[in-house]
Amino acid sequence: MNLVSIRIITADIKRLARFYEQITGIAVTMYTEDFGELKTPACTLAIGSARTLQVFGGEIARPADNQTAIIEFRVSDVDAEFRKLADVINDSLVQAPTTMPWGNRSLLFRDPDGNLINFFAPISAGAIKKFAE
The missing domain is CATH 3.10.180.10 (2,3-Dihydroxybiphenyl 1,2-Dioxygenase, domain 1)
Structure with missing residues (x-):
């Protein structure tokens, strides 16, 4: 088994992606308007909008909580x-x-x-x- 990513759910994906780019100097690759990844050699920080929760069945996580x-x-x-x-x-x-x-x-x-x-x-x-x- 290998831990490959941590995902943050947010109500403002653009703001959070810009913040992580600013503090790390690493570009966030946006795959859709609702999902992006900041990849490092050790692990990936995924950032998903609250809308992505619908794919998992609804309100299973709360942004900023x-x-x-x-x-x-x-x-x-x-x-x-x-x-x-x-x-x-x-x-x-x-x-x-x-x-x-x-x-x-x-x-x-x-x-x-x-x-x-x-x-x-x-x-x-x-x-x-x-x-x-």
Whole structure:
């Protein structure tokens, strides 16, 4: 088994796609006006409009209602990303760059729908080793 994507359901797919393109520098490929994907080497972030839920049988998910998951992107320099994106994420900042007890440097903020995003980089010997494997 292989985890290949995480999908966000949104009421405003264009806004969310633009946001993820802005923070990652990766273009979102829009397959239809209701579905797009941001592909990274490790996983794909899919973005679907609320209209796509009808294909699955109706109101099975609610846009902008996530209170549990964190979407994580490994970056090379958390502090540099913070400086670069400060104006973009200023109103949605949850935690400025902080070194976590498990050895990652972490920046936590929210996307326009309120989903938590973590930009992190392993910095301790143990965390670096974990991600090298």
